[in-house]
Amino acid sequence: MKKTVVFGTFVAMGLAAGAGAAAAGTLDDVKTRGKLNCGVATGVPGFASPDANGEWQGFDVAVCRAVAAAVLNDPAAVEFVPTTGKTRFTALASGEIDMLARNTTWTFSRDVDLKFDFVGVNYYDGQGFLIPKEMGVTSARDLNGATVCIQTGTTTELNLADFFRINNIEYEPVPIETNAEAQQQYIAGACDVYTTDASGLAASRATFEDPAAHVVLPEIISKEPLGPLVRHGDNEWGDVVRWTLNALIAAEELGVTSANVADMAAEAGNNPEINRMLGTEGNLGEMLGLDADWAKRAIAVAGNYGEIFEKNIGENTPIGLARGLNAQWTEGGLMYAPPFR
């Protein structure tokens, strides 16, 4: 009896600690803590991976740093929490992280049923197939009977099942936890094909010994709008992350870059939208619960959306992704920030 009670108490304390999270505003929590807990991938080159010095770098990481700069005035005040496809939602729902910037697809059920809010899209992606060139396969419809490596707990798993079922062809799924393990199995020939978002495939291929020996098949079998997300119900915090992302996108459209943002924010210029965004006119920052310079700091970290793209995953990097759908709307892409007004 006694033992049971003591044990029960320990269990209870553990559970209570877990249940205690939630409530209160995340914005205030982050300000009090002085640090932003940002969930990222465990290591996808170009999107989120630690460099030689252990500093997290990448396209998704840049969003975390921009938010940290806007809220805490310090782009380094970020605690990066690596999450797998399986652990990411639990980490966010439990309050372990404040936001998730980890190539996560915006879907109805995640937005509505899992109780998250996607604050926007920072990369329009689609699921593709990576296959060694020597196999001579030119279309995903020729993959009948292939062994397919796939990261478990992702939307790609469901798309894959649907694609093969609709085309009435067979396949053998090999479920894998992380991108690194999937690459290892793919290289060793334990699977014929590796499937994930096309951007992820490009990132993986860049790390291979001989990237030219592998091709991404032309079929893109799904829409994968990837973007940062926060918990549902904390709208103030959601607004901060949403408009930080929008500021980066709008900055590119308006010609604000890391080089000229300091000058432009120094005094009001001709363009009232730039003025409002950078805080030289109006009080947008105050409305967000931040100061007037929030957007200036966010842009100053690594530049606008276009600069972040080119530096991390653009055509001059080993990842080598073209802007494509991710160009500004003025240039035929889908990147479109609502007005700062």
Place this chain on the structure above:
Amino acid sequence: MTIVTDPPKESFRLGMLIYDSRYRSLTIQAVALIGFMLLAAWLISNAAQNLAALGKPIGFDYLADPAGYDINQRLIEYTSRSTHLRAAFVGLLNTLLVAVLGCALATVLGVIIGVLRLSRNWIVSRLMAIYVEAFRNVPVLLWIVFFMAVLIETLPSPRAFRGDDPTASMLLNDTVAITNRGVYIPEPLFTRSLGDISVFGAFGISIDLLVLLAVLAAGLWAAHRVAVRADAIQEATGDRPTTWWQRLLLIVGPVLVTLIALGFHLGYSELKGFNFQGGIHLRNSLIALWLALSLYTAAFIAEIVRSGILAVSHGQTEAAYALGLSPNRTMNLVILPQAMRVIIPPLISQYLNLTKNSSLAIAVGYMDITGTLGGITMNQTGRELESVLLLMLVYLAISLSISAVMNWYNNRVKLVER
């Protein structure tokens, strides 16, 4: 004449609950129980409240929705349009498969290694000691990952079997292919199959298999009767009739006849397209998990067996020798039966450990119940609490069943004392 004086009648006072040692322990227990129940109630209401605040009321309806994902190793029919419940069931069967295979191999290896470790041959006993120490002192997760890595990196991929001058070839007269995607072995097929019998309309069991099992059981029973009769003759006359060929015939004969009647033949696997097709595919994930769990647990079982044998006093061996029993018969008839009562109880917990350790399967992508219900289903539906509760219930049920069976066996083999 005796005088009986009644003890003074004491009326019950409330204070006695604390100060009277007769009631004190009861009081403490009652208070502790109430406290514990309050705590449990608070925890449950807290969880329910938090979930309600999140807008996620507890419910198990999601289990009836289509799962939407595919599972590679499925012992019953399953497609991506099947329900989450069925996916969980596929996972449960995979868990049971690796647990049963693992317990069997671990027991065989464990007994052999445990006995060999007591060998008088110095090298053999040292080698076994190294095996035991190496396996039980490294976390089982590392062994699982290690075995998987070895299988993937060292074995040839199916591509190596292709072409005019393949670098790899099939073994045993082109019947077995060992690749880094798994081992392909021939499958038993029946030309005059009796079909499947449907259980609850949910899954089918092959009637061929049931018939074969029934025939085998009948053969074993008949062989047992022959042995009993031989024992009786030996008791009565002192002569034991030679019966081994009768018993062998009774076991093997009917099975062979049934196999021929059903049109038994083997289906071989062939390299077609990307992979080998046909035959039975033992996936790498299953092999790695099975071997790692078995070898790891065998190290513990070896120690249990060794302790059990050492627990039987040496006098028993000497007494058996004095009666003229050979060393083999001494081990089988005298030592092991007595060692069993020491071995069985810790063996139960090793079986339980192996079964629970099988939940590490996701490390190699083996789709056990933790991988389906507690992995993909939980992730796609966001029903963490419900899925984890179900998962705990399932493991509890499996563990208690193993315990029950092993305890029953323990009661049968334990020393009968007067």
